[in-house]
Amino acid sequence: MKQILEFIPLILFFAVYKLVGVQAAAITLIVATIVQMIILKLVFGGIEKQQKIMAIAVIFFGTLTAYFNDLEFLKWKVTIVYAVFALILLISQFCFNKPLIKQMLSKEINLPDNIWRNLNLGWAGFFVLCMLINLYISQYLSDDIWIDFKTFGIIGLTIAATIITGFYIYRYLPQDKQK
The missing domain is CATH 1.20.1300 (3 helical TM bundles of succinate and fumarate reductases)
Structure with missing residues (x-):
């Protein structure tokens, strides 16, 4: 369950990129990652260090991608x-x-x-x-x-x-x- 949850933001990013484009896909990735972190905290009681690092990286680089549409x-x-x-x-x-x-x-x-x-x-x-x-x-x-x-x-x-x-x-x- 936990491993499947980790792939959902990536799959959503892929789908939105193919349907709409880079900017919308980056925003989707950021939102899905934040929701993923909330679910991990609520359902599993915590977020591992590696997951936190990945989420911070996704939010930082995803924001740059969305802002510059690049x-x-x-x-x-x-x-x-x-x-x-x-x-x-x-x-x-x-x-x-x-x-x-x-x-x-x-x-x-x-x-x-x-x-x-x-x-x-x-x-x-x-x-x-x-x-x-x-x-x-x-x-x-x-x-x-x-x-x-x-x-x-x-x-x-x-x-x-x-x-x-x-x-x-x-x-x-x-x-x-x-x-």
Whole structure:
């Protein structure tokens, strides 16, 4: 439920962009993100730090996009957010020797430290890859292609990365001893 809720502003943005244009889509994205934050607070009792950061970025860059009627601001938001995520993961691992992925997931999953480090590096690499792909598409291809990539390509890449992560950690998870 919570994950589906996170995609609603993006889907609304996509639909309004295709039907009306950039400015209306940016305004829709901002309003939908604010409503999403309210629902998260009311239904789930709180908003995670990553969700707050994303909402602030959406409101800031979405407002610039709506005001100037220029998609470039949202294109840069995506690039900046992925760069920041990669940087945070790398800093957590190399400066503090505490992989952020472990801090986020160790309550649910017990894995060896080297696996946590590999996962942390893997996701940092994933964010760098998404940032670079976004940069290329946003600068060298049409706005329509970028919108399609942002709406569906990033979701597909994220699902693929999550599945790869699942396969990677599967052998390290406790196995059920029952027959």
